[in-house]
Amino acid sequence: MATRCSSFENLLACSIVWMLLGAVVFCGCASLKPARSGTDHTEGATIVTVVSLADFHGALEPLALTTAGGDTIEVGGAGLISAYVSRIREVAPGPVVLVDGGDMWQGTLVSNLREGAPVVRFYNELGVAAAALGNHEFDFGPDGTDRTMPISPDDDPRGALKARVAEADFALLGVNVRLEDDGSVPEWAAKSVVLDEKGLRIGIIGGATVQTPVTTIVANVAGLDFLPLPGPVEEEALRLREDGVDVLIVAVHAGGGCEDNSDPDDLSTCENGELFDLVRALPEGLVDVFTGGHSHKGIAKRKQGAAVMQPYARGRYLTWAEVDAGGTRETKVHGPVRLCGAVVEGPNGPNCYPLHVRRSEESPRPATFLGAEIVSDKEMMALLEDDFDRAERLKRRPLNIDAKREIGRSYDSESPLGNLVADVLLESVDGADAAFVNGGGLRASLPEGSLTYGHVFEALPFDNWVAIMEVDGETLRRIVQHGHSGGHSALSWSGLSFHASGCSVEVIKVGGVKLDESARYKLVTNSYLAGGGSGFGRLDLDIDEESVRMAWDLPLLRDVVAQSLESRGGALRPEDFYSPDSPRQNIEGFCDD
Numbered sequence: 001m002a003t004r005c006s007s008f009e010n011l012l013a014c015s016i017v018w019m020l021l022g023a024v025v026f027c028g029c030a031s032l033k034p035a036r037s038g039t040d041h042t043e044g045a046t047i048v049t050v051v052s053l054a055d056f057h058g059a060l061e062p063l064a065l066t067t068a069g070g071d072t073i074e075v076g077g078a079g080l081i082s083a084y085v086s087r088i089r090e091v092a093p094g095p096v097v098l099v100d101g102g103d104m105w106q107g108t109l110v111s112n113l114r115e116g117a118p119v120v121r122f123y124n125e126l127g128v129a130a131a132a133l134g135n136h137e138f139d140f141g142p143d144g145t146d147r148t149m150p151i152s153p154d155d156d157p158r159g160a161l162k163a164r165v166a167e168a169d170f171a172l173l174g175v176n177v178r179l180e181d182d183g184s185v186p187e188w189a190a191k192s193v194v195l196d197e198k199g200l201r202i203g204i205i206g207g208a209t210v211q212t213p214v215t216t217i218v219a220n221v222a223g224l225d226f227l228p229l230p231g232p233v234e235e236e237a238l239r240l241r242e243d244g245v246d247v248l249i250v251a252v253h254a255g256g257g258c259e260d261n262s263d264p265d266d267l268s269t270c271e272n273g274e275l276f277d278l279v280r281a282l283p284e285g286l287v288d289v290f291t292g293g294h295s296h297k298g299i300a301k302r303k304q305g306a307a308v309m310q311p312y313a314r315g316r317y318l319t320w321a322e323v324d325a326g327g328t329r330e331t332k333v334h335g336p337v338r339l340c341g342a343v344v345e346g347p348n349g350p351n352c353y354p355l356h357v358r359r360s361e362e363s364p365r366p367a368t369f370l371g372a373e374i375v376s377d378k379e380m381m382a383l384l385e386d387d388f389d390r391a392e393r394l395k396r397r398p399l400n401i402d403a404k405r406e407i408g409r410s411y412d413s414e415s416p417l418g419n420l421v422a423d424v425l426l427e428s429v430d431g432a433d434a435a436f437v438n439g440g441g442l443r444a445s446l447p448e449g450s451l452t453y454g455h456v457f458e459a460l461p462f463d464n465w466v467a468i469m470e471v472d473g474e475t476l477r478r479i480v481q482h483g484h485s486g487g488h489s490a491l492s493w494s495g496l497s498f499h500a501s502g503c504s505v506e507v508i509k510v511g512g513v514k515l516d517e518s519a520r521y522k523l524v525t526n527s528y529l530a531g532g533g534s535g536f537g538r539l540d541l542d543i544d545e546e547s548v549r550m551a552w553d554l555p556l557l558r559d560v561v562a563q564s565l566e567s568r569g570g571a572l573r574p575e576d577f578y579s580p581d582s583p584r585q586n587i588e589g590f591c592d593d
Contacts, residue, residue: 290306338353
């Protein structure tokens with residue numbers, strides 16, 4: 001899978017037009033960063049402990065849950081992650097290696113305001129050894145918050161990513177990411193890194209999902225190939241084994257998931273996915289630990305003698321494994337463990353699961369982990385205090401509008417929130433006929449009550465801009481059809497309705513009038529879709545570059561939505577935007593394609 005846009009003119013076209021889309025080896029050697037607290041492990045230790053994070057998405061602040069009795073319990077966040085990792089370091093009999101499965105810094109105000117720099121600072125202090133290259137590592141585009149894709153010849157589409165790499169004390173790994181020009185790994189990434197720790201050589205290989213070109217802004221991955229993982233991983237793994245590494249870890253932004261992780265050897269509840277496909281494709285015994293990401297699900301299993309781990313998402317869980325680098329090669333896997341700041345009693349013992357916390361009237365008690373009480377690391381939180389304060393001021397800004405009930409979202413169907421955002425898009429551009437937004441770009445519902453800018457950010461965390469295009473009716477039909485049956489998240493529409501039977505879209509109306517395939521229509525969407533995301537880049541739609549433009553005169557999409565809500569004022573109700581009795585998308589039957 002490749003994105004081919006080499007000249008600036010082609011790169012710009014690829015950034016805003018779906019239709020025009022169609023080895024240098026680095027292996028660093030380093031020592032682990034000293035633990036913030038822990039034991040000085042003796043030379044000759046053979047047990048290596050591997051701890052994994054993944055899909056952190058800038059979640060430096062803890063999730064705050066309130067009990068029925070009015071107490072607050074924190075889950076995850078930088079302070080608790082540090083406390084749990086420190087406890088593992090305290091009890092581990094040998095080296096502790098902390099790795100990340102990718103998607104580190106995009107997704108919260110505190111991180112996005114500085115394009116991920118606070119996350120890098122946190123990871124440096126925490127002692128992360130290496131991280132896989134996630135698709136959302138590309139989201140910020142050029143260095144600087146005024147744009148998220150290149151708009152001039154001087155813009156480096158990976159400027160923000162390179163700036164974060166320059167700040168990181170840990171390696172960013174992309175064994176399957178290659179430059180189209182010569183097939184080499186980019187200079188800002190690496191195939192692998194080797195750690196020398198207490199007499200042991202620990203190799204870490206990392207890679208990106210092949211889905212990267214359709215799950216980030218296309219212009220920002222221009223000139224890169226994302227190869228299927230098995231071949232590059234196996235080649236590098238064999239090389240490192242020949243070089244004498246004692247323990248081999250593979251951290252990839254490729255996922256799977258298991259419903260039940262109570263028995264590490266029972267894979268009956270696990271789903272196939274890119275991570276398990278990789279495990280099966282490699283020779284048994286070649287890799288000791290696999291850790292994944294991308295799917296936001298939990299895994300703590302053994303397969304083919306290797307630990308296979310994935311800790312859900314947003315820094316609220318950890319998984320870890322122990323590898324005996326001596327003669328036994330035995331591997332143990334643990335977790336996923338929820339990172340509780342305190343606990344209440346639940347059906348299966350003390351926990352901090354939201355449902356149990358919100359129903360509990362008892363006073364919370366301290367959380368324990370590996371035989372010790374957990375206390376959030378105040379020094380780590382203090383390191384990020386300025387970033388927290390800056391984000392908090394913006395999050396609390398009131399929009400002077402009340403949601404009478406939750407304005408819900410949906411990934412794979414029409415929703416009140418999707419229709420609301422589409423309506424705002426349509427209203428933002430004079431003379432527009434229709435507007436659409438993807439369900440995958442909606443990451444939280446708007447809650448009941450007084451709305452703030454922070455609520456809008458949580459719903460629309462991606463730094464998308466407004467995009468405008470003019471298309472003929474035949475092209476519009478193909479867009480509608482792709483949104484209905486293209487295998488990606490559903491589109492919500494404003495100014496357009498349709499009737500579908502199964503997978504087939506049969507009747508489309510624009511402004512209440514049946515679609516004319518020879519007419520011209522002015523559409524409004526977001527820059528992610530206009531850049532070829534969510535599979536649109538593969539449609540080969542016949543639209544020239546002059547028919548598509550970015551609305552640089554408007555702010556980011558979420559700011560357009562926030563301003564619209566603030567101007568609207570008063571009350572907001574889900575039925576204002578969606579009615580099950582008269583949906584904008586009238587769909588009969590099911591589409592399984």
